[in-house]
Amino acid sequence: MAQKESYAERTEKTSSPNLMPTEFSEMGKKRVEEFVNTQRELLEKLQEMNRQWFDRAQSETNLTSEFASKLTAARSIPEAMAAYQEWASRRFEMMAEDGKQLFADAQKFVEAATRLLPNASLIKGGGGSST
Numbered sequence: 001m002a003q004k005e006s007y008a009e010r011t012e013k014t015s016s017p018n019l020m021p022t023e024f025s026e027m028g029k030k031r032v033e034e035f036v037n038t039q040r041e042l043l044e045k046l047q048e049m050n051r052q053w054f055d056r057a058q059s060e061t062n063l064t065s066e067f068a069s070k071l072t073a074a075r076s077i078p079e080a081m082a083a084y085q086e087w088a089s090r091r092f093e094m095m096a097e098d099g100k101q102l103f104a105d106a107q108k109f110v111e112a113a114t115r116l117l118p119n120a121s122l123i124k125g126g127g128g129s130s131t
Contacts, residue, residue: 038115045112049105056098063090 070083
């Protein structure tokens with residue numbers, strides 16, 4: 001009865017010491033570097049977005065504080081209504097700005113994340129590898 005070879009023995013017999021040519025190694029190294037750089041860029045973009053939204057939250061807090069002060073200082077209903085109209089007008093402007101900023105942030109993030117895809121150069125409209 002013939003003895004069965006173990007997987008390790010078969011692998012030792014069939015594998016050569018230089019299984020991966022230098023070109024493949026360099027290609028893999030380049031791919032890993034691109035991946036790391038893209039990850040770093042995504043992190044930087046997220047940190048930038050976080051700072052912008054934090055600043056935005058602070059400005060909204062300031063606006064609300066000003067509104068509360070004006071409302072407290074109002075001596076009549078027309079003064080209170082004027083304070084409310086001013087606050088509401090500014091608040092709607094800020095909401096419109098928020099929408100634009102959110103869209104721009106999402107677009108930046110998607111552009112950076114697209115580079116993580118295996119065929120990102122095809123998505124960008126290029127035909128080959130991106131250099």
